[in-house]
Amino acid sequence: xxxxxxxxxxxxxxxxxxxxxxxxxxxxxxxxxxxxxxxxxxxxxxxxxxxxxxxxxxxxxxxxxxxxxxxxxxxxxxxxxxxxxxxxxxxxxxxxxxxxxxxxxxxxxxxxxxxxxxxxxxxxxxxxxxxxxxxxxxxxxxxxxxxxx
Amino acid sequence: xxxxxxxxxxxxxxxxxxxxxxxxxxxxxxxxxxxxxxxxxxxxxxxxxxxxxxxxxxxxxxxxxxxxxxxxxxxxxxxxxxxxxxxxxxxxxxxxxxxxxxxxxxxxxxxxxxxxxxxxxxxxxxxxxxxxxxxxxxxxxxxxxxxxxxxxxxxxxxxxxxxxxxxxxxxxxxxxxxxxxxxxxxxxxxxxxxxxxxxxxxxxxxxxxxxxxxxxxxxxxxxxxxxxxxxxxxxxxxxxxxxxxxxxxxxxxxxxxxxxxxxxxxxxxxxxxxxxxxxxxxxxxxxxxxxxxxxxxxxxxxxxxxxxxxxxxxxxxxxxxxxxxxxxxxxxxxxxxxxxxxxxxxxxxxxxxxxxxxxxxxxxxxxxxxxxxxxxxxxxxxxxxxxxxxxxxxxxxxxxxxxxxxxxxxxxxxxxxxxxxxxxxxxxxxxxxxxxxxxxxxxxxxxxxxxxx
Numbered sequence: 001x002x003x004x005x006x007x008x009x010x011x012x013x014x015x016x017x018x019x020x021x022x023x024x025x026x027x028x029x030x031x032x033x034x035x036x037x038x039x040x041x042x043x044x045x046x047x048x049x050x051x052x053x054x055x056x057x058x059x060x061x062x063x064x065x066x067x068x069x070x071x072x073x074x075x076x077x078x079x080x081x082x083x084x085x086x087x088x089x090x091x092x093x094x095x096x097x098x099x100x101x102x103x104x105x106x107x108x109x110x111x112x113x114x115x116x117x118x119x120x121x122x123x124x125x126x127x128x129x130x131x132x133x134x135x136x137x138x139x140x141x142x143x144x145x146x147x148x149x
Numbered sequence: 150x151x152x153x154x155x156x157x158x159x160x161x162x163x164x165x166x167x168x169x170x171x172x173x174x175x176x177x178x179x180x181x182x183x184x185x186x187x188x189x190x191x192x193x194x195x196x197x198x199x200x201x202x203x204x205x206x207x208x209x210x211x212x213x214x215x216x217x218x219x220x221x222x223x224x225x226x227x228x229x230x231x232x233x234x235x236x237x238x239x240x241x242x243x244x245x246x247x248x249x250x251x252x253x254x255x256x257x258x259x260x261x262x263x264x265x266x267x268x269x270x271x272x273x274x275x276x277x278x279x280x281x282x283x284x285x286x287x288x289x290x291x292x293x294x295x296x297x298x299x300x301x302x303x304x305x306x307x308x309x310x311x312x313x314x315x316x317x318x319x320x321x322x323x324x325x326x327x328x329x330x331x332x333x334x335x336x337x338x339x340x341x342x343x344x345x346x347x348x349x350x351x352x353x354x355x356x357x358x359x360x361x362x363x364x365x366x367x368x369x370x371x372x373x374x375x376x377x378x379x380x381x382x383x384x385x386x387x388x389x390x391x392x393x394x395x396x397x398x399x400x401x402x403x404x405x406x407x408x409x410x411x412x413x414x415x416x417x418x419x420x421x422x423x424x425x426x427x428x429x430x431x432x433x434x435x436x437x438x439x440x441x442x443x444x445x446x447x448x449x450x451x452x453x454x455x456x457x458x459x460x461x462x463x464x465x466x467x468x469x470x471x472x473x474x475x476x477x478x479x480x481x482x483x484x485x486x487x488x489x490x491x492x493x494x495x496x497x498x499x500x501x502x503x504x505x506x507x508x509x510x511x512x513x514x515x516x517x518x519x520x521x522x523x524x525x526x527x528x529x530x531x532x533x534x535x536x537x538x539x540x541x542x543x544x545x546x547x548x549x550x551x552x553x554x555x556x557x558x559x560x561x562x563x564x565x566x567x568x569x570x571x572x573x574x575x576x577x578x579x580x581x582x583x584x585x586x587x588x589x590x591x592x593x594x595x596x597x598x599x600x601x602x
Binding site for chain 2: 059060061064065066067068071072073074075080
């Protein structure tokens with residue numbers, strides 16, 4: 001069995017130049033943890049992950065190497081979080097995409113797909129090998145559905 | 150000496166030395182690896198055998214560095230340094246220029262007693278946090294921290310690697326020597342350096358009331374997450390400091406004091422933990438020691454030891470002696486040597502890492518003294534010390550001349566880059582080099598009027 005048989009074709013995507021705000025809305029509306037970001041040709045640019053949003057909500061040093069990981073002395077309220085996000089909200093989403101993620105192809109064998117899901121902990125974009133275009137998405141629910149069939 | 154291919158030992162040593170230092174300067178390869186390779190070539194080429202190579206390593210320097218790094222690795226876990234930085238920022242009501250001055254002061258004082266790299270690793274993140282909350286650019290803060298970590302480090306034997314080297318390799322120079330002869334000028338350099346920083350940036354710094362309130366809302370006590378560890382660390386740090394002040398003159402070497410302190414703090418930190426737990430904790434603590442720096446020193450000592458062994462430093466020293474040809478008294482010789490050593494060290498340390506420079510200068514200056522004595526111009530112990538103080542001031546302050554002048558500079562630059570406000574090499578040079586010259590000029594005046602007139 002290959003990826004093409006279990007994937008969901010034509011997934012929800014965000015265009016790379018759309019503002020961050022739109023990407024955040026898609027995550028919220030669909031309760032997604034990530035959404036693929038594509039260019040005008042439909043080619044994969046990266047994944048916008050909920051973690052990227054969370055990272056924008058805290059001071060930079062908290063998420064830096066050799067930074068201050070716990071920030072025990074900072075006391076924020078939601079206004080502080082909104083303030084940190086406000087400058088970023090209108091910037092294009094491509095600035096915030098994760099470029100290290102696992103992709104699969106329509107002809108990727110099932111085991112590799114399962115392993116990909118296992119390692120990435122989230123939906124995998126399915127990319128056409130030749131054109132680089134996003135053709136589908138495969139989630140762990142797709143696997144679970146098959147098991148219960 | 151059985152040298153490879155029957156080559157001239159001075160030549161082959163010179164080639165290995167120059168190559169090693171040249172590759173270190175390119176910064177294309179890890180400096181510890183390059184220094185170790187250089188050391189390895191010295192042995193393989195027949196300049197050293199294993200025994201002489203090991204004799205060249207100054208274990209006092211290695212022990213002092215490792216001991217202090219271990220103590221700091223444990224102490225920093227309790228959060229006391231972050232507490233100190235935030236507490237000082239709140240003391241000035243979170244006003245930007247006040248914070249810059251306070252963080253500079255904290256940096257200078259801490260780096261007098263801790264390694265400079267460690268100091269900036271502790272303070273730079275707090276500065277980034279505060280400037281982000283105040284919505285002002287972090288550059289002036291980070292710039293000041295680079296400068297003041299090197300300036301503060303100049304004050305004590307343990308503050309900066311050049312001083313550690315001088316304190317370890319030169320007989321008759323101890324912890325209190327630095328306190329009495331080098332430290333007194335540091336506060337003046339600190340104050341004078343703040344002036345241009347104020348004119349360039351300080352007077353224009355402004356943050357909104359709301360932003361300053363955010364910093365005032367920091368709960369600095371929360372930074373201290375282990376009160377028991379804080380007490381243990383402060384106890385051991387105090388003992389070690391007392392050891393340097395009273396133990397060193399009584400014959401206890403710095404490495405003994407630092408390593409014993411490290412062992413004691415490791416013991417206290419692991420008290421009450423299961424043996425398995427202890428293994429992991431000790432492993433983690435040792436993992437935080439900067440082995441790159443330690444192995445860099447080891448490699449350099451072997452390389453410089455090779456130069457000493459073949460007598461290459463005699464040539465260098467005789468060139469230095471020539472400088473003093475016109476001098477008629479030992480006082481004049483001391484003046485020429487001190488000023489030349491200070492300015493050459495300052496300029497050289499701005500261009501290359503000051504550690505390898507000082508590691509080579511120390512044996513060269515020692516040989517110079519021997520040659521001078523042989524020609525009837527023996528410098529007194531006090532006169533010799535004046536030259537050593539000049540080397541310390543020149544090499545430590547020179548580290549401020551450029552971004553590559555000292556390791557701490559590069560660490561801060563790396564931070565700034567990751568935070569999205571990179572420090573450019575030329576920008577830094579433009580601001581820092583004149584300030585470095587100014588600080589060395591002050592140091593020159595100090596040495597001249599205190600020791601040379």
